[in-house]
Amino acid sequence: MTQQEAHSTPELEWIQMKKDFDTERANEETAKEKFIRKFKANPLVPIGCLATAGALSFGLYSFKQGERKMSQMMMRVRILAQGLTVGALIVGVAATFGTDQLKKDSSK
Numbered sequence: 001m002t003q004q005e006a007h008s009t010p011e012l013e014w015i016q017m018k019k020d021f022d023t024e025r026a027n028e029e030t031a032k033e034k035f036i037r038k039f040k041a042n043p044l045v046p047i048g049c050l051a052t053a054g055a056l057s058f059g060l061y062s063f064k065q066g067e068r069k070m071s072q073m074m075m076r077v078r079i080l081a082q083g084l085t086v087g088a089l090i091v092g093v094a095a096t097f098g099t100d101q102l103k104k105d106s107s108k
Contacts, residue, residue: 042092048085055081 029037039046059074 041096042088044088045085045092048081048088052078052081052085 055074055078059071059078062074063071
């Protein structure tokens with residue numbers, strides 16, 4: 001093997017690796033597609049996040065306006081919404097885990 005061939009081989013391998021990596025990345029889903037897929041799998045989590053953010057926002061607005069009673073109530077609603085969101089997340093993860101296990105068991 002000549003000196004020129006020794007230098008060109010690693011370079012060609014690097015180019016091929018880069019092409020392979022770019023091909024793999026082209027098949028990845030976009031952020032929007034991933035969000036839609038995950039929303040369809042467990043729609044309660046993003047809905048719960050929106051409810052939590054809404055209760056927090058309205059509670060802070062009420063606090064700014066001096067409506068202490070409404071502010072306190074909205075903070076309690078926020079805690080409830082957060083708890084339900086975490087519960088939905090746990091149930092979704094458990095359901096996904098169970099579905100993955102069934103797929104593995106049926107493929108054997």
